[in-house]
Amino acid sequence: MKIKLTVNGKKYERNASETKNLLHFLREDIGLTGTKEGCGAGECGACTVVMNGKTVNSCLILAVETDGCEIQTIEGEAKDGKLSKLQQAFHKNHAVQCGFCTPGMIMSARALLQANAKPSVEQIKEAIEGNFCRCTGYQQIIEAVQDASGQLKKKEGLTRA
Amino acid sequence: MLQEFNYLAPKSKNELYTLLKKHAGKSRILAGGTDILVELHNHWIAPANLIDIKKIKELQGITFNDSEGLSIGATTVCIDLINDKNVKQYYPLLADAAGRIGSPQLRNRATIAGNLCTASPCADMGCSLLALGASVELGSADGVRVIPLKDFFTGPKKTQIKPHEVLQRIIVPAEMAGAKYGMRKLKRIKGHDIALVSVAIARTSKVMRAGIGSCAPTPVVTADLSPDAKVARVISAVEQVVSPIDDVRASRDYRLFMTRDFVEKIYPELF
Numbered sequence: 001m002k003i004k005l006t007v008n009g010k011k012y013e014r015n016a017s018e019t020k021n022l023l024h025f026l027r028e029d030i031g032l033t034g035t036k037e038g039c040g041a042g043e044c045g046a047c048t049v050v051m052n053g054k055t056v057n058s059c060l061i062l063a064v065e066t067d068g069c070e071i072q073t074i075e076g077e078a079k080d081g082k083l084s085k086l087q088q089a090f091h092k093n094h095a096v097q098c099g100f101c102t103p104g105m106i107m108s109a110r111a112l113l114q115a116n117a118k119p120s121v122e123q124i125k126e127a128i129e130g131n132f133c134r135c136t137g138y139q140q141i142i143e144a145v146q147d148a149s150g151q152l153k154k155k156e157g158l159t160r161a
Numbered sequence: 162m163l164q165e166f167n168y169l170a171p172k173s174k175n176e177l178y179t180l181l182k183k184h185a186g187k188s189r190i191l192a193g194g195t196d197i198l199v200e201l202h203n204h205w206i207a208p209a210n211l212i213d214i215k216k217i218k219e220l221q222g223i224t225f226n227d228s229e230g231l232s233i234g235a236t237t238v239c240i241d242l243i244n245d246k247n248v249k250q251y252y253p254l255l256a257d258a259a260g261r262i263g264s265p266q267l268r269n270r271a272t273i274a275g276n277l278c279t280a281s282p283c284a285d286m287g288c289s290l291l292a293l294g295a296s297v298e299l300g301s302a303d304g305v306r307v308i309p310l311k312d313f314f315t316g317p318k319k320t321q322i323k324p325h326e327v328l329q330r331i332i333v334p335a336e337m338a339g340a341k342y343g344m345r346k347l348k349r350i351k352g353h354d355i356a357l358v359s360v361a362i363a364r365t366s367k368v369m370r371a372g373i374g375s376c377a378p379t380p381v382v383t384a385d386l387s388p389d390a391k392v393a394r395v396i397s398a399v400e401q402v403v404s405p406i407d408d409v410r411a412s413r414d415y416r417l418f419m420t421r422d423f424v425e426k427i428y429p430e431l432f
Contacts, residue, residue, distance in 0.1 A: 001168065018168040018211075021198065041199045043353070045266060054240070054269040060198045061270070062191075064168050065213060108265065129352035130264020 003067040007032065008076030016063040022056075023047045025063035026073060034074035034103045038132070045131035048104035049073050055111045055130070072110065074103035086110060089148035090141070097135030105131045109145045118149050163201045170213040177217060177327060178302040184210045185324040191215075192236055195263070195271040196279045220329055225251060230335035235328055239268035252333055254342035254363055258289035261346045264353040274328045277313065280320045280379065283356040287314070287380025288372030289344060292363040293337045301326040314379035340365045343427030346374075347419050349410070357411040360423040362395070364388055364431040371395060371424065376403035376416050392428045396421050 004013045007030055014029050023040075026032045026049070038046030040059045047058040050072040077084040083091065086109055096102050105128060112119055112127035119127065124145045125138075133141060146152040169188075171177040181188065188210035191197055200206045214220055220235040225247035233242065239259040242248055248256050262268055262276065262285045276286040277297065287310075295310045299322055310331075313320050322328060340363040348354035359374035369386040383398040390398075405416035 017162065019163040019165060021163070024162070040202050042195055042263075042267060045264065048266055055266045056270050057195075057266045059202070060195050062168065062194070062198070062211075064170075065191075065194070065215070111265075125352075127265060130266040 001064045001067075003064055005066050005068065006070045008072060018062065018064055020063045021059050022049070022051075022061040022063050022066055022071075023058040025066075026058060026071070029063070032073055032075050036100055036103055038100070038104075043132070044101075044104075045108065045128075046101055046104045048107045048131060050107050050111045050114075053111065053114065055108050055127075057130075072107065074106055077106060077110070086113065086145075086148045089144040093140050093144040093147055093152075095136060095140040095144035101131055101133045101135075105133060105141060109141075109148070112145070113149060118151060119145065121146070163198075164204065164207055166201075166208055167210045168213065169210055170216050172216050172218075174217055174219045174300065174329070177212065177214060178300065178325075180210070180212055181325045181327060182302045184212075188212050188324075190278075190327060192275045193238060193271040195267050196275060214327065220327075223248065225338075227335055229332065230338065231255075231333040233273050233331040233333070235272065235274040235330060237273050239263075239271055239273065242273055243268070251338035252293065252340070254289050254293065254340065254344060254361060255286075255333070257342070257344050258285055258361060261285050261344075261359075267353075274331060277310070277331070278320060278322065278328055280314050280316075280318050281355075282317050282377060282379055283359065283375040284380050285346065285356065285359065285374065288359050288374040288382075289361040289363075290331065290333065291372035291380055291382035292342070292361045292370045293333050293340065294368075294370065295331055295333045297328050298330045298332060299323075299326045300329040305329075307332065311382050317378050336367065337363060337365060341431045343430035345423040345426060347411075347423075355410075358405075358416050358419045358423065360399075360420060360427060362424070362427050362431060369395070369431065371399050373399060373403055373420060376405040376420055378404075392425060395428065396424050399424055 003016045036046040038044035042057045042060045049058045108128050189208040191211045191213045222234045223245045224232045242259045243256045296307050298307050342363045344361040346359040347357040356375045362371040369388050371383045374380045381402040405413045407413045
Protein backbone atom coordinates (compact mmCIF):
# COMPACT_ATOMS: atom_id res chain seq x y z
CA MET A 1 0.00 0.00 0.00
CA LYS A 2 1.32 3.43 -0.94
CA ILE A 3 1.85 5.72 2.06
CA LYS A 4 3.11 9.27 2.51
CA LEU A 5 4.64 10.34 5.79
CA THR A 6 7.06 12.86 7.21
CA VAL A 7 10.06 11.61 9.18
CA ASN A 8 12.24 14.17 10.95
CA GLY A 9 10.85 16.91 8.73
CA LYS A 10 11.56 15.06 5.48
CA LYS A 11 8.72 13.78 3.31
CA TYR A 12 8.72 10.16 2.19
CA GLU A 13 6.49 8.26 -0.19
CA ARG A 14 6.86 4.49 -0.07
CA ASN A 15 5.08 1.31 -0.97
CA ALA A 16 4.71 -0.25 2.47
CA SER A 17 4.05 -3.91 3.10
CA GLU A 18 0.76 -4.31 4.99
CA THR A 19 2.36 -6.73 7.41
CA LYS A 20 5.34 -4.55 8.35
CA ASN A 21 5.35 -2.55 11.56
CA LEU A 22 6.52 1.05 11.72
CA LEU A 23 9.74 0.04 13.48
CA HIS A 24 10.86 -2.26 10.69
CA PHE A 25 9.58 0.18 8.07
CA LEU A 26 11.76 2.95 9.53
CA ARG A 27 14.79 0.68 9.75
CA GLU A 28 14.47 -1.23 6.48
CA ASP A 29 12.49 0.98 4.09
CA ILE A 30 13.62 4.43 5.20
CA GLY A 31 17.07 3.31 6.35
CA LEU A 32 16.91 4.91 9.79
CA THR A 33 18.34 2.27 12.10
CA GLY A 34 18.66 4.44 15.22
CA THR A 35 15.30 3.17 16.50
CA LYS A 36 15.87 -0.20 18.17
CA GLU A 37 13.82 -3.35 18.63
CA GLY A 38 13.86 -4.75 22.14
CA CYS A 39 10.88 -6.91 22.98
CA GLY A 40 8.75 -6.27 19.91
CA ALA A 41 5.68 -6.33 22.14
CA GLY A 42 5.26 -2.88 23.65
CA GLU A 43 6.91 -3.63 26.98
CA CYS A 44 10.42 -2.17 26.78
CA GLY A 45 10.08 1.13 24.91
CA ALA A 46 13.35 0.73 22.96
CA CYS A 47 11.41 1.39 19.74
CA THR A 48 9.78 4.61 20.99
CA VAL A 49 9.30 7.32 18.38
CA VAL A 50 7.24 10.50 18.51
CA MET A 51 4.20 10.36 16.23
CA ASN A 52 2.16 13.54 15.78
CA GLY A 53 3.68 14.90 18.99
CA LYS A 54 3.02 11.80 21.10
CA THR A 55 5.29 8.92 22.06
CA VAL A 56 4.35 5.54 20.65
CA ASN A 57 5.88 2.08 20.51
CA SER A 58 6.73 1.77 16.82
CA CYS A 59 6.61 -2.04 17.11
CA LEU A 60 2.87 -1.83 17.84
CA ILE A 61 1.90 0.22 14.79
CA LEU A 62 1.63 -0.98 11.23
CA ALA A 63 3.48 1.16 8.72
CA VAL A 64 0.25 1.49 6.70
CA GLU A 65 -1.44 3.10 9.73
CA THR A 66 1.01 6.02 9.60
CA ASP A 67 -0.12 7.40 6.24
CA GLY A 68 -0.14 11.19 6.59
CA CYS A 69 1.63 11.15 9.98
CA GLU A 70 4.59 13.09 11.24
CA ILE A 71 7.27 10.98 12.91
CA GLN A 72 10.30 12.06 14.93
CA THR A 73 13.12 9.61 15.57
CA ILE A 74 16.53 9.80 17.22
CA GLU A 75 18.06 10.76 13.87
CA GLY A 76 16.16 14.05 14.05
CA GLU A 77 18.01 15.12 17.20
CA ALA A 78 21.50 16.04 16.00
CA LYS A 79 21.71 18.93 13.52
CA ASP A 80 24.72 19.48 11.22
CA GLY A 81 26.78 16.93 13.11
CA LYS A 82 26.11 18.61 16.46
CA LEU A 83 24.28 16.72 19.19
CA SER A 84 21.05 18.26 20.47
CA LYS A 85 21.04 19.82 23.94
CA LEU A 86 19.15 16.76 25.18
CA GLN A 87 21.70 14.35 23.70
CA GLN A 88 24.54 16.41 25.17
CA ALA A 89 22.87 16.25 28.58
CA PHE A 90 22.62 12.44 28.33
CA HIS A 91 26.31 12.32 27.40
CA LYS A 92 27.43 14.68 30.16
CA ASN A 93 25.38 13.05 32.91
CA HIS A 94 26.40 9.48 32.09
CA ALA A 95 22.83 8.59 31.17
CA VAL A 96 24.12 6.19 28.52
CA GLN A 97 25.83 2.91 29.26
CA CYS A 98 25.17 0.13 26.76
CA GLY A 99 23.09 2.61 24.76
CA PHE A 100 20.39 0.28 23.51
CA CYS A 101 17.54 2.02 25.32
CA THR A 102 18.91 5.50 24.59
CA PRO A 103 17.15 6.31 21.29
CA GLY A 104 13.76 5.42 22.79
CA MET A 105 14.58 7.08 26.09
CA ILE A 106 15.56 10.31 24.32
CA MET A 107 12.35 10.29 22.27
CA SER A 108 10.26 9.96 25.46
CA ALA A 109 12.25 12.82 26.98
CA ARG A 110 11.86 14.84 23.77
CA ALA A 111 8.05 14.48 23.77
CA LEU A 112 7.98 15.46 27.45
CA LEU A 113 10.08 18.58 26.86
CA GLN A 114 7.97 19.56 23.84
CA ALA A 115 4.88 19.53 26.07
CA ASN A 116 6.51 20.78 29.27
CA ALA A 117 9.72 22.83 29.22
CA LYS A 118 10.34 22.48 32.99
CA PRO A 119 9.15 19.04 34.07
CA SER A 120 9.34 17.96 37.71
CA VAL A 121 11.21 14.81 38.72
CA GLU A 122 7.85 13.03 39.09
CA GLN A 123 6.83 14.10 35.59
CA ILE A 124 10.16 12.90 34.19
CA LYS A 125 9.70 9.53 35.91
CA GLU A 126 6.21 9.21 34.49
CA ALA A 127 7.37 10.16 31.00
CA ILE A 128 10.02 7.41 30.95
CA GLU A 129 8.01 4.74 32.76
CA GLY A 130 7.53 2.89 29.46
CA ASN A 131 11.27 2.81 28.71
CA PHE A 132 13.35 0.08 30.29
CA CYS A 133 17.00 0.71 31.02
CA ARG A 134 18.90 -2.24 32.46
CA CYS A 135 22.18 -0.37 33.00
CA THR A 136 21.90 3.04 34.58
CA GLY A 137 19.33 2.57 37.31
CA TYR A 138 17.51 5.58 35.76
CA GLN A 139 18.94 8.22 38.12
CA GLN A 140 21.42 9.56 35.57
CA ILE A 141 18.68 9.66 32.93
CA ILE A 142 16.42 11.70 35.20
CA GLU A 143 19.33 14.04 35.90
CA ALA A 144 20.05 14.35 32.18
CA VAL A 145 16.48 15.47 31.49
CA GLN A 146 16.65 17.90 34.40
CA ASP A 147 19.94 19.21 33.00
CA ALA A 148 18.52 19.57 29.48
CA SER A 149 15.67 21.64 30.92
CA GLY A 150 18.09 23.80 32.92
CA GLN A 151 17.01 22.44 36.28
CA LEU A 152 19.97 20.39 37.50
CA LYS A 153 21.55 21.78 40.64
CA LYS A 154 25.29 21.34 41.03
CA LYS A 155 26.02 18.28 43.14
CA GLU A 156 28.01 18.42 46.34
CA GLY A 157 30.43 15.71 47.38
CA LEU A 158 31.19 13.22 44.67
CA THR A 159 31.87 14.97 41.42
CA ARG A 160 31.31 13.38 38.11
CA ALA A 161 33.96 13.58 35.44
CA MET B 162 7.50 -9.16 9.19
CA LEU B 163 4.18 -10.37 10.52
CA GLN B 164 2.19 -13.20 8.98
CA GLU B 165 0.11 -12.36 5.93
CA PHE B 166 -3.24 -10.62 6.30
CA ASN B 167 -5.30 -8.14 4.31
CA TYR B 168 -5.37 -4.66 5.77
CA LEU B 169 -8.78 -3.07 5.34
CA ALA B 170 -9.63 0.46 6.40
CA PRO B 171 -13.34 1.24 5.98
CA LYS B 172 -14.42 4.90 6.17
CA SER B 173 -17.97 4.45 7.44
CA LYS B 174 -19.89 2.32 9.91
CA ASN B 175 -21.96 0.73 7.15
CA GLU B 176 -18.86 -0.19 5.20
CA LEU B 177 -17.45 -1.73 8.39
CA TYR B 178 -20.64 -3.72 9.04
CA THR B 179 -20.49 -5.13 5.50
CA LEU B 180 -16.84 -6.14 5.89
CA LEU B 181 -17.47 -7.72 9.29
CA LYS B 182 -20.38 -9.74 7.92
CA LYS B 183 -18.43 -10.81 4.83
CA HIS B 184 -15.34 -11.84 6.82
CA ALA B 185 -17.05 -13.00 10.03
CA GLY B 186 -14.75 -15.36 11.92
CA LYS B 187 -11.86 -14.52 9.58
CA SER B 188 -11.16 -10.97 10.64
CA ARG B 189 -10.05 -9.00 13.65
CA ILE B 190 -10.68 -5.35 14.37
CA LEU B 191 -7.62 -3.10 14.67
CA ALA B 192 -7.98 0.07 16.76
CA GLY B 193 -5.02 1.02 18.98
CA GLY B 194 -3.24 -2.20 18.12
CA THR B 195 -1.48 -2.44 21.49
CA ASP B 196 -2.91 -5.89 22.17
CA ILE B 197 -3.52 -7.19 18.68
CA LEU B 198 -0.04 -6.44 17.34
CA VAL B 199 1.42 -8.35 20.29
CA GLU B 200 -0.87 -11.27 19.46
CA LEU B 201 0.19 -11.13 15.80
CA HIS B 202 3.86 -10.78 16.75
CA ASN B 203 3.64 -13.89 18.94
CA HIS B 204 1.60 -15.83 16.35
CA TRP B 205 -1.26 -16.31 18.82
CA ILE B 206 -3.77 -15.29 16.18
CA ALA B 207 -3.82 -15.54 12.40
CA PRO B 208 -6.70 -13.48 11.03
CA ALA B 209 -7.07 -13.36 7.26
CA ASN B 210 -8.18 -9.73 7.52
CA LEU B 211 -7.30 -6.88 9.83
CA ILE B 212 -9.98 -4.20 9.80
CA ASP B 213 -8.68 -0.81 10.93
CA ILE B 214 -11.56 1.27 12.33
CA LYS B 215 -9.64 4.50 13.02
CA LYS B 216 -10.79 6.20 9.82
CA ILE B 217 -14.49 5.89 10.73
CA LYS B 218 -15.64 9.31 11.96
CA GLU B 219 -18.83 7.89 13.53
CA LEU B 220 -16.71 5.88 15.97
CA GLN B 221 -14.60 8.82 17.11
CA GLY B 222 -14.89 11.25 20.00
CA ILE B 223 -16.30 11.68 23.48
CA THR B 224 -19.62 13.46 24.06
CA PHE B 225 -21.67 14.26 27.13
CA ASN B 226 -25.27 15.29 27.65
CA ASP B 227 -27.56 15.40 30.69
CA SER B 228 -29.99 12.76 29.50
CA GLU B 229 -27.81 9.94 28.16
CA GLY B 230 -24.57 10.68 29.98
CA LEU B 231 -21.13 10.11 28.56
CA SER B 232 -20.52 8.43 25.21
CA ILE B 233 -17.00 7.15 24.51
CA GLY B 234 -16.44 6.33 20.84
CA ALA B 235 -14.70 3.09 19.94
CA THR B 236 -11.50 4.75 18.74
CA THR B 237 -11.05 6.95 21.84
CA VAL B 238 -7.58 6.41 23.29
CA CYS B 239 -6.63 6.64 26.98
CA ILE B 240 -4.94 10.02 26.69
CA ASP B 241 -8.06 11.52 25.06
CA LEU B 242 -10.17 10.32 27.98
CA ILE B 243 -7.64 11.65 30.50
CA ASN B 244 -7.66 15.10 28.88
CA ASP B 245 -11.39 15.38 28.11
CA LYS B 246 -13.03 18.24 29.99
CA ASN B 247 -16.36 16.47 30.53
CA VAL B 248 -14.60 13.39 31.83
CA LYS B 249 -12.52 15.52 34.20
CA GLN B 250 -15.59 17.35 35.43
CA TYR B 251 -18.23 14.61 35.64
CA TYR B 252 -16.43 11.25 35.59
CA PRO B 253 -12.94 11.84 37.04
CA LEU B 254 -12.75 8.15 38.05
CA LEU B 255 -12.39 7.29 34.35
CA ALA B 256 -9.48 9.68 33.87
CA ASP B 257 -7.89 8.26 37.02
CA ALA B 258 -8.30 4.67 35.74
CA ALA B 259 -7.07 5.46 32.21
CA GLY B 260 -3.99 7.12 33.70
CA ARG B 261 -3.08 3.84 35.38
CA ILE B 262 -2.99 1.85 32.14
CA GLY B 263 0.39 0.69 30.83
CA SER B 264 2.94 3.34 29.90
CA PRO B 265 2.65 6.75 28.19
CA GLN B 266 3.38 5.09 24.84
CA LEU B 267 0.46 2.70 25.38
CA ARG B 268 -1.89 5.37 26.77
CA ASN B 269 -1.26 7.40 23.61
CA ARG B 270 -2.42 4.55 21.46
CA ALA B 271 -4.58 2.04 23.38
CA THR B 272 -8.34 2.49 23.11
CA ILE B 273 -10.83 2.24 25.98
CA ALA B 274 -13.08 -0.01 23.88
CA GLY B 275 -10.12 -2.23 23.04
CA ASN B 276 -9.30 -2.61 26.73
CA LEU B 277 -12.85 -3.95 27.23
CA CYS B 278 -12.80 -6.17 24.11
CA THR B 279 -9.49 -7.77 25.12
CA ALA B 280 -11.43 -8.68 28.28
CA SER B 281 -8.43 -9.40 30.44
CA PRO B 282 -9.43 -10.12 34.06
CA CYS B 283 -7.13 -7.23 35.01
CA ALA B 284 -8.51 -4.71 32.46
CA ASP B 285 -7.91 -1.35 34.10
CA MET B 286 -10.99 0.25 32.56
CA GLY B 287 -13.14 -2.72 33.54
CA CYS B 288 -13.49 -2.06 37.24
CA SER B 289 -13.99 1.71 36.88
CA LEU B 290 -16.60 1.45 34.12
CA LEU B 291 -18.38 -1.33 36.05
CA ALA B 292 -18.50 0.82 39.18
CA LEU B 293 -20.10 3.56 37.08
CA GLY B 294 -22.72 1.18 35.67
CA ALA B 295 -21.58 1.57 32.05
CA SER B 296 -23.10 -0.17 29.03
CA VAL B 297 -21.60 -1.06 25.67
CA GLU B 298 -23.22 -0.55 22.28
CA LEU B 299 -22.57 -3.34 19.80
CA GLY B 300 -23.33 -2.68 16.15
CA SER B 301 -23.58 -4.91 13.09
CA ALA B 302 -25.44 -5.25 9.82
CA ASP B 303 -28.23 -6.84 11.89
CA GLY B 304 -28.72 -3.75 14.02
CA VAL B 305 -27.58 -2.26 17.30
CA ARG B 306 -27.81 -3.76 20.77
CA VAL B 307 -26.86 -2.20 24.09
CA ILE B 308 -25.83 -4.46 26.94
CA PRO B 309 -24.71 -3.67 30.48
CA LEU B 310 -20.94 -4.02 30.82
CA LYS B 311 -21.44 -6.46 33.71
CA ASP B 312 -23.02 -8.90 31.24
CA PHE B 313 -20.49 -8.19 28.48
CA PHE B 314 -17.59 -10.14 29.97
CA THR B 315 -18.13 -13.89 29.88
CA GLY B 316 -14.67 -15.22 30.79
CA PRO B 317 -10.95 -14.47 30.49
CA LYS B 318 -10.53 -12.90 27.02
CA LYS B 319 -14.18 -13.75 26.26
CA THR B 320 -17.07 -11.39 25.70
CA GLN B 321 -20.59 -11.43 24.30
CA ILE B 322 -19.41 -9.77 21.12
CA LYS B 323 -20.21 -11.80 18.00
CA PRO B 324 -17.78 -12.19 15.06
CA HIS B 325 -19.78 -9.81 12.87
CA GLU B 326 -20.19 -7.14 15.57
CA VAL B 327 -18.18 -4.11 16.64
CA LEU B 328 -18.15 -2.41 20.03
CA GLN B 329 -18.99 1.04 18.69
CA ARG B 330 -19.29 3.07 21.88
CA ILE B 331 -19.37 2.91 25.65
CA ILE B 332 -22.16 4.69 27.50
CA VAL B 333 -21.78 5.88 31.10
CA PRO B 334 -25.13 6.86 32.61
CA ALA B 335 -25.89 10.50 33.38
CA GLU B 336 -27.01 9.70 36.93
CA MET B 337 -23.41 8.71 37.74
CA ALA B 338 -22.06 12.15 36.70
CA GLY B 339 -20.31 13.78 39.63
CA ALA B 340 -20.07 10.51 41.57
CA LYS B 341 -17.62 10.48 44.43
CA TYR B 342 -14.99 7.85 43.81
CA GLY B 343 -11.78 6.19 44.81
CA MET B 344 -9.48 3.74 43.05
CA ARG B 345 -6.45 1.65 43.93
CA LYS B 346 -4.29 -0.58 41.71
CA LEU B 347 -1.73 -2.94 43.19
CA LYS B 348 1.34 -3.52 41.03
CA ARG B 349 4.72 -5.19 41.52
CA ILE B 350 6.57 -2.05 40.43
CA LYS B 351 5.65 1.62 40.44
CA GLY B 352 5.81 2.00 36.65
CA HIS B 353 4.32 0.07 33.76
CA ASP B 354 2.71 -3.13 35.13
CA ILE B 355 -0.60 -4.96 35.13
CA ALA B 356 -2.78 -5.10 38.23
CA LEU B 357 -2.46 -7.77 40.90
CA VAL B 358 -5.64 -6.34 42.36
CA SER B 359 -7.60 -3.26 41.40
CA VAL B 360 -10.61 -1.75 43.10
CA ALA B 361 -12.74 1.23 42.03
CA ILE B 362 -15.75 2.46 43.98
CA ALA B 363 -18.25 5.08 42.82
CA ARG B 364 -20.92 6.63 45.05
CA THR B 365 -23.77 9.03 44.30
CA SER B 366 -26.68 10.09 46.50
CA LYS B 367 -28.61 7.08 45.19
CA VAL B 368 -26.18 4.21 44.82
CA MET B 369 -22.76 2.84 45.64
CA ARG B 370 -20.94 0.20 43.58
CA ALA B 371 -17.49 -1.38 43.66
CA GLY B 372 -15.73 -2.80 40.59
CA ILE B 373 -12.87 -5.22 41.12
CA GLY B 374 -10.16 -6.37 38.71
CA SER B 375 -7.72 -9.34 38.75
CA CYS B 376 -9.81 -11.17 41.35
CA ALA B 377 -12.10 -13.29 39.15
CA PRO B 378 -12.16 -14.67 35.58
CA THR B 379 -13.44 -11.25 34.46
CA PRO B 380 -13.59 -7.80 36.02
CA VAL B 381 -16.56 -7.96 38.40
CA VAL B 382 -18.91 -5.55 40.15
CA THR B 383 -20.90 -5.69 43.37
CA ALA B 384 -24.67 -5.49 43.50
CA ASP B 385 -26.03 -1.93 43.78
CA LEU B 386 -25.49 -0.90 47.39
CA SER B 387 -27.14 1.82 49.40
CA PRO B 388 -25.10 5.04 49.37
CA ASP B 389 -25.10 4.80 53.16
CA ALA B 390 -23.78 1.23 53.27
CA LYS B 391 -21.17 0.74 55.99
CA VAL B 392 -17.66 -0.36 55.03
CA ALA B 393 -18.29 -3.91 56.34
CA ARG B 394 -21.29 -4.18 54.00
CA VAL B 395 -19.17 -3.06 51.04
CA ILE B 396 -16.49 -5.62 51.92
CA SER B 397 -19.02 -8.43 52.18
CA ALA B 398 -20.57 -7.40 48.84
CA VAL B 399 -17.11 -7.47 47.27
CA GLU B 400 -16.35 -10.88 48.77
CA GLN B 401 -19.53 -12.24 47.21
CA VAL B 402 -18.34 -11.45 43.68
CA VAL B 403 -14.59 -12.15 43.78
CA SER B 404 -12.97 -15.57 43.37
CA PRO B 405 -9.23 -14.95 43.08
CA ILE B 406 -6.78 -17.71 42.24
CA ASP B 407 -3.15 -18.38 43.11
CA ASP B 408 -0.95 -17.55 40.15
CA VAL B 409 2.59 -16.49 39.35
CA ARG B 410 1.88 -12.90 40.29
CA ALA B 411 0.06 -13.21 43.61
CA SER B 412 -1.68 -15.69 45.88
CA ARG B 413 -5.40 -15.92 46.42
CA ASP B 414 -5.00 -14.94 50.09
CA TYR B 415 -2.90 -11.89 49.27
CA ARG B 416 -5.43 -10.76 46.67
CA LEU B 417 -8.31 -11.14 49.12
CA PHE B 418 -6.39 -9.28 51.81
CA MET B 419 -5.53 -6.41 49.45
CA THR B 420 -9.08 -6.22 48.12
CA ARG B 421 -10.39 -5.68 51.65
CA ASP B 422 -7.55 -3.27 52.42
CA PHE B 423 -8.32 -1.20 49.31
CA VAL B 424 -12.04 -1.00 50.13
CA GLU B 425 -11.15 0.24 53.62
CA LYS B 426 -8.76 2.84 52.19
CA ILE B 427 -11.16 4.05 49.49
CA TYR B 428 -14.26 4.15 51.70
CA PRO B 429 -13.49 7.42 53.55
CA GLU B 430 -12.85 9.11 50.20
CA LEU B 431 -16.47 8.51 49.16
CA PHE B 432 -18.05 10.92 51.64
